[in-house]
Amino acid sequence: MRILVVEDDNILREAVVSLLSEENYDVDEATTGDEGLYAAEQGIHDLLVLDIMLPVVSGLDIVKTIRSKGFTVPILLLTARDSIDDRVTGLEAGADDYLVKPFAIRELLARIKALLRRKGNLVSESELSYGGISLNNKVRDGFAGNQALGLSTKEYDVLEFLILNKEQILTREQIFDRIWGFDSDTTISIVDLYIHYLRKKLSPSGLDTLIKTVRGAGFMLKEG
Incomplete structure (x- = not known):
C-alpha cells in the first residue's frame, strides 16, 4: 500500500x-x-x-x-x-x-x-486475485492456480498493482512511480522489463495473456 x-x-x-x-x-x-x-x-x-x-x-x-x-x-x-x-x-x-x-x-x-x-484496498491474501492469478501477502508470492510463481519483490509489487487496478489501463509512468518511486535513478524502461518477467513466469499456465499491452498507453490486466 x-x-x-x-x-x-x-x-x-x-x-x-x-x-x-x-x-x-x-x-x-x-x-x-x-x-x-x-x-x-x-x-x-x-x-x-x-x-x-x-x-x-x-x-x-x-x-x-x-x-x-x-x-x-x-x-x-x-x-x-x-x-x-x-x-x-x-x-x-x-x-x-x-x-x-x-x-x-x-x-x-x-x-x-x-x-x-x-474502499477495498486493504484485502487479505486470500481475496487478492484475478483470472486465475492470486497473491499471498504473507509469503509475498503469486500463484497460478496452486502453482507458486516464485516472484521477486519487485515482480510481486508490479503484479499486485496490476491486480488492484484490474481492467484499468496503467501507464508506464504510474507503474514506475508506484513501484520504484519518484526519486529513483532507474529508467522507466525497467517497467517493460518487469512486465516481461511476469509474462514469462505466467506463461506455463497460459495466464501471461492476461497482461495486455495497450499501445501508446501502458498495460492492463484483463481477461479475454
Whole structure:
C-alpha cells in the first residue's frame, strides 16, 4: 500500500511518515499544496492524507481537483479546525474522513485502515486475485492456480498493482512511480522489463495473456 502525506508542519509530517513506514506502508511526502496535488494526480496512491491549511494550494482545493478528474482514492483530511462547518465543507468537497489535530497515533492508524478497507484496498491474501492469478501477502508470492510463481519483490509489487487496478489501463509512468518511486535513478524502461518477467513466469499456465499491452498507453490486466 502506498500513501501520500501532504503536511507543511515538518515535525508532524516526519512523525506521520515514520509511523506509516514502521507499519510497512510505502510513503511519499510533500510540504506544499502544489507539490501534493502533482503527486496525487499521478494516480499511484491507495490513500491521501492531506492537511487543509497548506501553502500555495489548500488541502480542500486538492480534494476538489482530484475528485473533478475522477480519482476515487480515499482521502483523509488533517485539520486544526473543529467547527461543524469546516468538517462539512471538507466532506462535501469529496474527502472521506477527517481527523482534528492534535490526534492520537492509534486513531490515525485506525482511520487509515478503515478507509483502505472501506474502499477495498486493504484485502487479505486470500481475496487478492484475478483470472486465475492470486497473491499471498504473507509469503509475498503469486500463484497460478496452486502453482507458486516464485516472484521477486519487485515482480510481486508490479503484479499486485496490476491486480488492484484490474481492467484499468496503467501507464508506464504510474507503474514506475508506484513501484520504484519518484526519486529513483532507474529508467522507466525497467517497467517493460518487469512486465516481461511476469509474462514469462505466467506463461506455463497460459495466464501471461492476461497482461495486455495497450499501445501508446501502458498495460492492463484483463481477461479475454
